[in-house]
Amino acid sequence: MSKKIFRSIITVAMVVLIASLFIASSFLYDYFNKTQVEQLKGELSIVADNVNKVGIEYFDNFDSSIFRYTLIDVDGSVLYDSQADIEKMDNHLEREEVVEALKDGSGSSARYSKTLTERTFYEAIRLENGQILRISVSQVTFQTLVVAMFPVICAIIFISIIVAFLLSDQMTKSIIKPLNELNLEDPTENETYEELTPVLTKINKQHKKIVGQMHELKQKNDEFEQITDSMNEGLVLLDEKGFIININNSAKKLFDTDDFIVGYDFLVLDRSAKMRQAIKKAFDGKQSEFREERNGNEYQFFINRTESEGKTVGIVILCLDVTETAFAERNRKEFTANVSHELKTPLQSIIGSAELLENGLVKAEDTNKFVKNIKKEATRLVALINDIIDLSQLDEDSKVVIEEEVDLYDIANEVFEMLTLSAAKKQVQLNLNGEPCVMKGVHRYLYEIIYNLCDNAIRYNKEGGSVTVDLKNEGDSIVLSVTDTGIGIPSAHHSRIFERFYRVDKSHSKETGGTGLGLSIVKNAVVYHGGTIKLESTVGKGTTITVTF
Amino acid sequence: MRSKFDEQLNLLNRKMIEMGAECESIIARAAKALLDGNVNDARAAKEQGHRIDQLEREIEGICLKLLLRQQPVATDLRVISAALKMITDMERIGDQAEDIAEIIIFLDGRTCESCQEIRLMAESTIGMVTDSIDAYVNQDLELAKAVAVRDDIVDEAFVRVKQSLIEMISKNIADGEYALDLLMIAKYFERIGDHAVNIAEWVAFSVAGIHNIYKGE
Numbered sequence: 094m095s096k097k098i099f100r101s102i103i104t105v106a107m108v109v110l111i112a113s114l115f116i117a118s119s120f121l122y123d124y125f126n127k128t129q130v131e132q133l134k135g136e137l138s139i140v141a142d143n144v145n146k147v148g149i150e151y152f153d154n155f156d157s158s159i160f161r162y163t164l165i166d167v168d169g170s171v172l173y174d175s176q177a178d179i180e181k182m183d184n185h186l187e188r189e190e191v192v193e194a195l196k197d198g199s200g201s202s203a204r205y206s207k208t209l210t211e212r213t214f215y216e217a218i219r220l221e222n223g224q225i226l227r228i229s230v231s232q233v234t235f236q237t238l239v240v241a242m243f244p245v246i247c248a249i250i251f252i253s254i255i256v257a258f259l260l261s262d263q264m265t266k267s268i269i270k271p272l273n274e275l276n277l278e279d280p281t282e283n284e285t286y287e288e289l290t291p292v293l294t295k296i297n298k299q300h301k302k303i304v305g306q307m308h309e310l311k312q313k314n315d316e317f318e319q320i321t322d323s324m325n326e327g328l329v330l331l332d333e334k335g336f337i338i339n340i341n342n343s344a345k346k347l348f349d350t351d352d353f354i355v356g357y358d359f360l361v362l363d364r365s366a367k368m369r370q371a372i373k374k375a376f377d378g379k380q381s382e383f384r385e386e387r388n389g390n391e392y393q394f395f396i397n398r399t400e401s402e403g404k405t406v407g408i409v410i411l412c413l414d415v416t417e418t419a420f421a422e423r424n425r426k427e428f429t430a431n432v433s434h435e436l437k438t439p440l441q442s443i444i445g446s447a448e449l450l451e452n453g454l455v456k457a458e459d460t461n462k463f464v465k466n467i468k469k470e471a472t473r474l475v476a477l478i479n480d481i482i483d484l485s486q487l488d489e490d491s492k493v494v495i496e497e498e499v500d501l502y503d504i505a506n507e508v509f510e511m512l513t514l515s516a517a518k519k520q521v522q523l524n525l526n527g528e529p530c531v532m533k534g535v536h537r538y539l540y541e542i543i544y545n546l547c548d549n550a551i552r553y554n555k556e557g558g559s560v561t562v563d564l565k566n567e568g569d570s571i572v573l574s575v576t577d578t579g580i581g582i583p584s585a586h587h588s589r590i591f592e593r594f595y596r597v598d599k600s601h602s603k604e605t606g607g608t609g610l611g612l613s614i615v616k617n618a619v620v621y622h623g624g625t626i627k628l629e630s631t632v633g634k635g636t637t638i639t640v641t642f
Numbered sequence: 643m644r645s646k647f648d649e650q651l652n653l654l655n656r657k658m659i660e661m662g663a664e665c666e667s668i669i670a671r672a673a674k675a676l677l678d679g680n681v682n683d684a685r686a687a688k689e690q691g692h693r694i695d696q697l698e699r700e701i702e703g704i705c706l707k708l709l710l711r712q713q714p715v716a717t718d719l720r721v722i723s724a725a726l727k728m729i730t731d732m733e734r735i736g737d738q739a740e741d742i743a744e745i746i747i748f749l750d751g752r753t754c755e756s757c758q759e760i761r762l763m764a765e766s767t768i769g770m771v772t773d774s775i776d777a778y779v780n781q782d783l784e785l786a787k788a789v790a791v792r793d794d795i796v797d798e799a800f801v802r803v804k805q806s807l808i809e810m811i812s813k814n815i816a817d818g819e820y821a822l823d824l825l826m827i828a829k830y831f832e833r834i835g836d837h838a839v840n841i842a843e844w845v846a847f848s849v850a851g852i853h854n855i856y857k858g859e
Contacts, residue, residue, distance in 0.1 A: 335656075360656055361779050364663035 095265040102257035110249060118235045126214070129230065130201065133216045136160060137228040141218045144226055149173060165191060165217075165225040172224065185225075190217040194225050210237045327392075327412030331359050333405050335372065347387060347412055359410075371396040375408050390416040424593075431594035435477055435608065439470035446470075473608075480610040483541060484593070487617035499536050501543070501573060502529040505562050508544045512551060521554045523547075527564030530571040532642055538618040543573070545611035546638055550577035558635075567641075574639040581632040590628075591616040615640075647712045651721070654704045658725055661697040662775035664690060665732050668739040669771060669834060673764035675746045676827065687743040694736035698729045717848075724848035728778070731837040731844070735771060738830040738837075745823050752820065759803045760824065763831045766796045770838035777845045786849070789842035796835035803828040 140162065143151050149164060152173050164173040169186025171179045185191050193200020194217035202215045212234045217227040233241070271285040280297040283289075318341075321328050327344030331337055337355050345351065348362045359372070371381040375396040382395045395411040446463045449455050455463055502525075509523050516523050532539075543562070550560040558578035565572045582590060586597045594609040619626050619640055630636040668690045675683035705726045708714060714722055770792050777786040807821045807828075847853055 334652075358652065358656055358659070360659040360663075364659050364666075364775075364779070366663065366667055369660065369663065 094268065095261050098264050099257050099261035102260055103254060106253035106257060107250075110246070110253075114239070122235055126203075126232075129232065130214055130216070133160070133214055133228055133230060134201075137216045137218055137226065140228065141220060141226050145221050159230065161229045161231075163227040163229070165227060167223045167225075185227075188215070188217075190215040190227060191225050193217065194219045194227075205234065206231075210234060325414070327410075329359065329362075329410040329412075330399075331372075331408040331410070333407055335359050335376075335408070337362070338407065344410075344412060347392065347414075349388070359408075368394065368396075372408060372410075376405060378405070384415065384419075390414055391419045392416075428593055431609070432481065435594065436474065439474045439477075442470045443467050443474075477608045477610070480608045480614060483614050484610060484617060487538070487614065487621055496533055496535055498531055499534050499539055500529050500531050501539060501564055501571060502527065504536070504540050505543050505564065507540065508547055509562075511544065512547055515548075516551050516560070519551055519554060519558075520556050521551050522559040523551075524559060524561040525564075526561065528566065530564045530566055530573075532571055532622075534622050534642075535618075538621060542615050542618045542640065543575075545615045546575040546640075549611055550575055550579065550636070553577070553636075554579040571642045572639060573642070574637055576635065576637040578635040581634055581636055582628070582630040583632055584630075587628055587630070591626075647708070647714075647718075650704060650708055650712075651718065654701065654708065654722070654725060657697060657701050657704065658728070659775070659779055661694060661701060661729065661732050662771075662778060664694050664697065665735045665739075666768070666772050666775060668694065668736055669742075669764075670768055672739040672742040672746070673768060675743060676764065677761060679746075679749075679752055681747055681750060684743040684746040688740050688747075691736050691740040691743075694733060698733045701725060701729045720851060721848045724844040728841050728844045731840045735834050735837045738834050742827050742830050745827055749820070749823060759799050759806060760828055760831070763796055763799045763803065763828060763835075766792060766799065767831045767835045767838065770796070770835050771841075774838045774841040774845065777842055778848075781845070781849050783846055783849050786842040786845045790839050793835050793839045796832055800828055800832040 140151075144164070149172060152162065152164070152175070155162070155175065160175075161177075162173070162175040163171060163185070165185045166172050169184035169191070171182040171185060173179065174182060186195075189202040189204075190200040193202070198219045200215075200217045203212055204215070205212050210233065211231045213229050213231045215227055215229045217225050220226055239246075271283065271289065275283050275285075275293075275296075277296065277300060280293045280300060283293060285293070318339075321339070321341035324341055324343055327347045328339075328341045329337060329344045329348075330339040335358060337357055337359055340348075340350070340354060345354075348354075350362060354362060360369070365385060367383050367385055371383055371394065374381045375398045378398055380395070380397050382393060384391060384393050386392070391414075393413045393415045395409075395413070397409045397411075398405050399407045399409055446467045450460065450463055505525050509525060512523065547560055547562065554560065554577050560578075561576045563572075563574045563576070582597055586595075589595050590597065591612050593613045595613075596609055616626060619642075622642055624640055624642040627639040627641070628636070629639070668687050671683055671687040671690065674680065675687060705722050708722050712718075770789050773785055773792070774789045776782065777789065804825065807825050811818050811821045843853065
């Protein structure tokens with residue numbers, strides 16, 4: 094800017110300089126020439142009068158340094174010259190002013206010297222005796238003047254350059270200073286020169302727009318962060334080079350990191366082969382997902398590309414904790430496999446017996462035995478299906494069951510009635526101790542609890558053993574314990590016996606019967622009533638299962 | 643110019659982490675193959691060795707390019723020269739894991755159910771390699787120091803493995819070759835542990851500029 098101003102100032106100065114030179118040359122110079130000629134004429138007429146009166150002798154005492162006088166004879170020869178030697182001067186008859194004077198009585202002319210450095214003005218007049226008197230004055234030409242003025246012109250140019258420089262500098266400063274000191278937060282409040290006002294108004298508009306957009310952006314960003322931070326799923330955003338832009342709280346927990354990780358390579362957080370491959374795939378434009386274990390939990394990772402205008406601008410990594418789902422999945426698979434197995438076994442036995450009967454391969458006296466077998470297996474099937482139905486009902490959250498005041502003591506009595514036969518078969522003694530314990534609950538589920546516990550206690554008992562049910566009110570809670578003198582459960586199995594279809598001794602299961610679902614039903618029913626279950630067992634001595642409601 | 647330099651440093655860092663991760667997974671694979679007697683796993687581990695060699699070449703190239711073209715100084719120079727040394731150790735880890743895999747292939751599925759000590763060695767060395775790589779990734783001086791301390795556990799386990807193998811040979815001469823193979827495997831694990839310590843030392847050098855991380859303890 095300073096340069097531009099400098100240039101314009103210089104241009105103006107130069108234009109002025111050249112213009113003044115032009116004016117000087119064209120008008121003033123001509124004017125001076127005219128006056129010069131007038132002066133010459135006046136001088137000449139005075140001298141001519143004198144010469145007319147006195148003759149050539151007039152010049153004897155004549156002294157003139159300004160003008161040059163020449164007296165020319167009629168034949169052109171020079172009679173007198175105030176400045177040059179007349180001997181060396183040639184004939185002047187051909188000179189323009191002389192010719193004119195001879196013809197009209199007076200003449201004038203101007204001639205340049207050979208070097209063009211001077212211009213000489215001539216005025217001639219015819220005297221009374223026919224001689225010609227000529228006066229002349231030499232004057233430097235304009236060009237010579239310019240040459241003479243050259244140092245001065247240079248000086249002027251030099252000074253104007255300096256002045257221009259200083260001025261431009263100052264002007265630039267005075268233009269720039271308010272610009273530099275602009276308060277952009279509040280553009281209209283600035284004290285500047287008026288030419289800036291439109292710019293400031295524009296800036297103000299822009300500023301308001303920017304503030305608005307920034308606000309919007311911040312709001313969106315805050316929204317985004319609040320949403321992602323309250324997400325249970327981990328979310329990591331990477332830029333197009335794989336550096337972390339954003340990581341939410343869940344992801345921070347999952348990768349065990351902090352806010353400082355933003356801006357680092359994602360590899361720093363996780364370098365597992367699957368993750369690297371998935372990210373690479375995502376950069377190639379393919380969505381990928383995989384499951385892998387992290388910190389003892391199972392996670393499902395979804396890796397996706399984000400693009401804008403056809404270009405990859407980043408990667409989104411979504412991490413879901415699928416530990417429970419995976420566990421449930423495994424459980425369901427196991428359960429399905431177990432159920433089908435358990436259902437198949439009695440059915441095969443039934444089909445086998447039925448086929449034998451159908452083909453008449455059974456002797457008449459044995460028929461009854463086979464039919465009994467079919468009935469037994471069918472009963473087992475029904476029991477199993479009932480158990481499964483009970484379990485699935487307990488599993489369902491939205492169950493419609495009636496809760497009522499129930500006395501556990503009564504239920505225990507009912508159970509004992511049901512089990513008398515099987516207890517007698519195994520020669521196991523049933524004891525019921527305690528007091529009436531009334532609680533709010535589902536009769537059928539509570540019955541199932543006591544029935545299954547006692548049934549197991551009898552089934553896995555030794556001959557001549559005993560099963561004791563104790564019922565006590567302890568403050569707000571009811572404690573039910575079933576103690577047997579049976580074979581006991583090895584401690585390695587304690588954590589698993591409540592699982593569906595889990596059997597301590599697989600080979601025993603056929604002998605002792607049972608569906609493998611009993612304890613599972615007990616556990617679910619206890620949990621349904623908000624109780625806890627405790628198992629104590631010594632191998633060979635017996636087992637005590639205590640349920641506290 | 644500077645941004646290009648930074649980009650290349652980032653690339654170096656990324657490749658180093660990648661190579662570290664490959665090392666971790668190759669010994670994990672070799673150890674798993676040994677404990678399960680799975681020959682297929684061992685073959686996969688051998689395949690993986692090529693990838694590690696290839697990464698070493700790549701990283702070497704990046705380092706030399708950086709040194710030649712950017713003339714790094716101070717921390718950058720330390721990081722690059724440490725990287726050059728570390729890849730040698732990582733490559734050795736890869737080689738030794740490959741060697742273990744080869745022995746497992748030779749044993750053809752015979753597991754080492756009886757050698758609890760070798761399992762311990764394998765677990766410790768995997769932990770050490772993981773920690774040394776973690777120390778590099780997070781530029782963690784303390785973790786690097788901890789790796790060096792864990793080496794003692796591996797060394798002690800190696801002595802115990804040796805003794806139990808001597809016992810095994812004295813009881814059953816016919817199984818001598820098997821015992822020697824196991825000894826080799828144990829030795830390889832012990833060497834991998836040493837390389838992990840080397841890596842940790844180079845991490846300490848690149849972070850703090852000190853060579854001997856035991857000093858000042």
